[in-house]
Amino acid sequence: MDFLVFQYPMITVQACLDGILLGVLFALIAYGMALQWGVMNIINIAQGDLVILGGYIAYFMYLYGIHPAWGVIVAPVIMYFVGIAIYKLVINKVVDRDLFISILATFGISILFMQLMNFAFGADVVLANSGYGTTMLFDSNVVLPNSKIFSAFISILFAVCLVIYMKKSKLGRAIRATAQNARAAKILGVDTEKVYAATFGINAALCGVAGALISITFTIHPYMGLPYTIRSFMIVIVAGLGNLPGVAMSGMGLGVFEEFADYILGTEFRIGSVFLLLVLILVYRRFKLSRKREYLK
Amino acid sequence: MRLNKIILSFVSALVILFSTSVASFAKVVGDKIILGAAISLTGKYSSNGVHTQNGYNMAVDRINSMGGVKVGGKTYKFDIIYYDDESNPKRAAQLAERLISQDGVEFMLGPYSSGLTKAIAPVTEKYGVPMVEANGASRSLFTKGYKYLFAVLAPANLYLDVAIETAVELNGGKPVRIAQAFEQDAFSQDVRLGILDAAERTGSKIIIDDKLPKELNDMAATLVKVKQMKPDVLVVSGHTKGALTAIRQIAEMKVDVPMLAMTHCDAAKLSKQHGKNSQYALCASQWHKSLTYKDDFFKDGMTYAADFEKEFGYDPPYQSAESSAALLVFKDAFERANSFDQKKVRDALAATNMQTFYGNIKFAPGGQNVDKPMVLFQVMCDASGKCENKVVAPLKWASAKLIHPIPKWSDR
Numbered sequence: 191m192d193f194l195v196f197q198y199p200m201i202t203v204q205a206c207l208d209g210i211l212l213g214v215l216f217a218l219i220a221y222g223m224a225l226q227w228g229v230m231n232i233i234n235i236a237q238g239d240l241v242i243l244g245g246y247i248a249y250f251m252y253l254y255g256i257h258p259a260w261g262v263i264v265a266p267v268i269m270y271f272v273g274i275a276i277y278k279l280v281i282n283k284v285v286d287r288d289l290f291i292s293i294l295a296t297f298g299i300s301i302l303f304m305q306l307m308n309f310a311f312g313a314d315v316v317l318a319n320s321g322y323g324t325t326m327l328f329d330s331n332v333v334l335p336n337s338k339i340f341s342a343f344i345s346i347l348f349a350v351c352l353v354i355y356m357k358k359s360k361l362g363r364a365i366r367a368t369a370q371n372a373r374a375a376k377i378l379g380v381d382t383e384k385v386y387a388a389t390f391g392i393n394a395a396l397c398g399v400a401g402a403l404i405s406i407t408f409t410i411h412p413y414m415g416l417p418y419t420i421r422s423f424m425i426v427i428v429a430g431l432g433n434l435p436g437v438a439m440s441g442m443g444l445g446v447f448e449e450f451a452d453y454i455l456g457t458e459f460r461i462g463s464v465f466l467l468l469v470l471i472l473v474y475r476r477f478k479l480s481r482k483r484e485y486l487k
Numbered sequence: 488m489r490l491n492k493i494i495l496s497f498v499s500a501l502v503i504l505f506s507t508s509v510a511s512f513a514k515v516v517g518d519k520i521i522l523g524a525a526i527s528l529t530g531k532y533s534s535n536g537v538h539t540q541n542g543y544n545m546a547v548d549r550i551n552s553m554g555g556v557k558v559g560g561k562t563y564k565f566d567i568i569y570y571d572d573e574s575n576p577k578r579a580a581q582l583a584e585r586l587i588s589q590d591g592v593e594f595m596l597g598p599y600s601s602g603l604t605k606a607i608a609p610v611t612e613k614y615g616v617p618m619v620e621a622n623g624a625s626r627s628l629f630t631k632g633y634k635y636l637f638a639v640l641a642p643a644n645l646y647l648d649v650a651i652e653t654a655v656e657l658n659g660g661k662p663v664r665i666a667q668a669f670e671q672d673a674f675s676q677d678v679r680l681g682i683l684d685a686a687e688r689t690g691s692k693i694i695i696d697d698k699l700p701k702e703l704n705d706m707a708a709t710l711v712k713v714k715q716m717k718p719d720v721l722v723v724s725g726h727t728k729g730a731l732t733a734i735r736q737i738a739e740m741k742v743d744v745p746m747l748a749m750t751h752c753d754a755a756k757l758s759k760q761h762g763k764n765s766q767y768a769l770c771a772s773q774w775h776k777s778l779t780y781k782d783d784f785f786k787d788g789m790t791y792a793a794d795f796e797k798e799f800g801y802d803p804p805y806q807s808a809e810s811s812a813a814l815l816v817f818k819d820a821f822e823r824a825n826s827f828d829q830k831k832v833r834d835a836l837a838a839t840n841m842q843t844f845y846g847n848i849k850f851a852p853g854g855q856n857v858d859k860p861m862v863l864f865q866v867m868c869d870a871s872g873k874c875e876n877k878v879v880a881p882l883k884w885a886s887a888k889l890i891h892p893i894p895k896w897s898d899r
Binding site: 198200201204205208212305308309312313314315316317319324326331333335337404408409410411412413414416417449452453456457458460461462 | 529530531532533534574668671697698699700702703704705706707708709711712714715716727728731732735736739740741760761762
């Protein structure tokens with residue numbers, strides 16, 4: 191059982207493809223997290239809950255007869271304003287405080303969102319059917335649901351648009367300037383308050399896109415947010431802040447890692463293995479840092 | 488004059504205070520038998536919690552309007568105190584404690600889910616409060632030697648037993664190869680134990696044995712294994728989430744398996760979410776409205792379903808039916824005990840042997856109902872895409888013939 195991957199070589203191909211498609215989606219969520227971490231120095235524990243909320247937007251569109259794929263346009267627009275609202279109500283009060291306080295605040299938002307979603311939408315597991323078919327490869331030994339391909343494609347599209355936006359637009363430049371040095375940016379006339387709000391809004395919008403995609407490919411439930419927070423946290427830690435290719439690569443790497451962990455260790459260790467990897471990476475980074483420190487001595 | 492007024496209001500205040508405190512310190516007030524229940528009205532079990540509550544309320548109204556409960560020549564009516572346990576076992580145990588020691592409840596109805604029942608059972612046991620529960624099927628509830636716990640439903644390990652037996656039978660009595668994926672919670676793991684027993688009994692081999700974590704919404708890995716290893720039966724149990732995820736991904740990945748057996752398909756409304764993709768799935772259920780059991784209050788399953796729909800606006804899932812049955816059991820036990828003494832009622836419950844619209848009820852020493860088999864239904868769709876659950880096993884109640892093996896995706 192443990193060596194299925196070797197007995198059935200097609201599983202390896204399948205796992206890699208599944209992992210990459212899944213990883214791209216993770217990377218999109220992680221990119222939002224990296225952005226706001228870099229700019230505002232806030233680790234958003236409610237990231238996953240924003241994702242799920244985006245998923246519910248797509249689900250309700252599906253319920254009212256609109257194709258859920260339109261959710262990838264509607265969800266980010268609504269979520270952008272949700273993000274701005276959260277910023278105005280809570281985040282702007284903790285943005286200059288230390289990291290611990292912002293973690294506590296976003297943790298609180300996370301719990302609040304979970305309960306509100308449960309209250310408003312009910313505890314049922316829901317999904318939106320896209321009606322996309324399936325692509326068969328290698329004599330139908332490898333199957334790729336088109337919904338997964340669609341979600342990977344949309345994720346890449348949004349990531350690319352965002353990168354261009356950050357490079358070319360005025361707001362994008364202001365965001366990057368604030369990330370580099372908030373004080374200097376302020377002195378040079380950047381309204382950092384506005385930049386923070388926009389950053390949080392953009393992050394929420396990205397979560398909205400990802401959520402809509404998740405409701406099309408998987409299932410959503412009010413309490414399913416946390417694993418997405420953990421995954422994006424991990425991707426950001428591996429890739430570092432402001433390193434978009436790194437985020438994309440480590441996202442895909444995590445996706446593939448998860449799929450293989452699933453085949454080799456068993457499905458029950460899938461999410462556990464992500465946590466284990468997180469610990470290993472943190473220990474490794476510490477180890478590396480301490481070596482550097484010795485060097486300095 | 489003024490003093491009189493003060494004294495009068497003081498005394499009346501005392502009287503009001505006294506009378507309310509008396510009211511909350513008795514299980515039988517006037518002509519009312521007060522039962523207590525902690526139910527998940529919010530939190531992750533809230534949808535099934537509401538089904539449970541609707542089932543209880545439906546039975547209370549029906550029994551009260553049809554003459555109530557006759558004990559010692561007097562007629563009593565049922566009343567239930569509900570608290571919301573927030574789907575949280577700790578909260579449920581606290582509320583049970585509160586119902587018993589503060590509200591003075593002497594008879595309890597069960598919460599929703601095995602986990603919460605497990606949390607409450609030690610409390611009711613400690614106080615010697617008889618509890619009839621309708622939504623905790625985990626086997627471990629019935630092996631702890633609880634004396635005051637009675638469950639109207641069949642234990643979890645019997646849920647999919649029938650499916651394996653049927654598969655072996657259809658295979659000409661030869662053993663089958665089983666793939667299984669179960670969530671890691673008390674209930675699903677008990678269903679798994681049942682499959683292990685059935686596999687051993689029939690000499691069948693389990694070739695895939697996956698455990699699904701609670702947060703999982705992707706079963707692709709399990710299904711890829713199924714696609715490669717081609718088992719005869721695929722068994723999935725992971726509450727509504729597991730059933731929905733499995734159907735979605737089986738359809739998307741075009742996984743061909745001769746038999747697909749699941750739990751929680753009734754409440755999942757599989758066909759509503761997935762339409763024709765859910766066709767041919769076998770679902771284990773405690774109850775189906777087409778079963779022909781009868782009682783005096785609800786007549787039969789069909790009448791129950793119609794009445795329930797009229798009152799609550801949806802087709803009753805089995806969680807509601809079994810909850811209604813719990814009150815029929817209580818009524819019967821009170822009347823046979825002819826007393827409100829907890830010990831006597833407990834003994835009367837233990838000696839229960841009756842038929843309700845939900846099924847026959849007879850308790851084993853562990854408290855589980857041993858007189859009601861599980862039913863299996865298969866999701867069948869007609870040409871217009873309308874899908875229905877049809878009972879296919881046990882044969883006695885079958886309203887349709889089992890379609891086996893499931894047609895390949897390429898032929899659909």
